[in-house]
Amino acid sequence: MSLGANGSTVFIVDDDAGIRHSFEMLFRATGQSVESFATAEAFLEAYDPTRLGCLVIDVHMPGMSGLDLQDLFLAKNVRIPMIIMTGQGDVAMAVAAVKKGAIDFLIKPFEEQVLLQRVEQALKADVQRRQEQARQAAFQARLDRLTPRERQVLDLLLAGKGNKEIALDLGLSRKTVDIHRAHIMMKFGVESLLEIAQMKSTNPL
Numbered sequence: 001m002s003l004g005a006n007g008s009t010v011f012i013v014d015d016d017a018g019i020r021h022s023f024e025m026l027f028r029a030t031g032q033s034v035e036s037f038a039t040a041e042a043f044l045e046a047y048d049p050t051r052l053g054c055l056v057i058d059v060h061m062p063g064m065s066g067l068d069l070q071d072l073f074l075a076k077n078v079r080i081p082m083i084i085m086t087g088q089g090d091v092a093m094a095v096a097a098v099k100k101g102a103i104d105f106l107i108k109p110f111e112e113q114v115l116l117q118r119v120e121q122a123l124k125a126d127v128q129r130r131q132e133q134a135r136q137a138a139f140q141a142r143l144d145r146l147t148p149r150e151r152q153v154l155d156l157l158l159a160g161k162g163n164k165e166i167a168l169d170l171g172l173s174r175k176t177v178d179i180h181r182a183h184i185m186m187k188f189g190v191e192s193l194l195e196i197a198q199m200k201s202t203n204p205l
Contacts, residue, residue, distance in 0.1 A: 008052035012036040040064035054122035059086035081122035
């Protein structure tokens with residue numbers, strides 16, 4: 001994936017106007033959409049979590065710091081990939097930021113190519129996360145279409161039981177289980193139980 005290829009935006013937050021301008025030029029030269037802000041508060045006011053992108057943010061700024069914003073997003077389950085940078089960081093600070101999910105912690109000055117690589121990594125991570133969320137939502141929507149009894153039958157099917165055994169377990173006729181199984185396949189839009197099992201492997205029930 002090349003920068004700018006998927007409609008994502010790189011959000012730059014740094015109180016140094018020179019750095020913001022430099023990064024804007026760098027990313028626009030790659031065809032990447034970029035927006036910059038002088039404070040974390042200004043970014044928060046403008047940010048829409050539904051937008052694809054990543055955040056490149058400085059640690060030390062007036063008001064809310066980059067690490068404060070990372071903590072706020074963690075508390076609110078906002079999962080935009082973050083690259084944190086600073087001119088006066090330390091190892092403990094860097095380790096803490098990465099443990100909390102930051103893509104990287106960069107010490108200024110750093111090579112432009114390093115930042116471009118980290119941003120590409122972050123944008124890929126955002127796309128993958130959103131694709132996974134979409135798969136999980138689609139799987140859950142199929143589950144929600146099942147009746148309670150169909151859900152029971154599905155759980156037993158996925159546990160490896162056959163229709164006859166399920167009928168005995170649930171006190172149903174074999175024909176009734178066959179009908180429930182057919183309805184499950186129809187509601188999932190699949191032709192085999194294997195397809196549902198494959199969905200389950202990446203979307204735990």
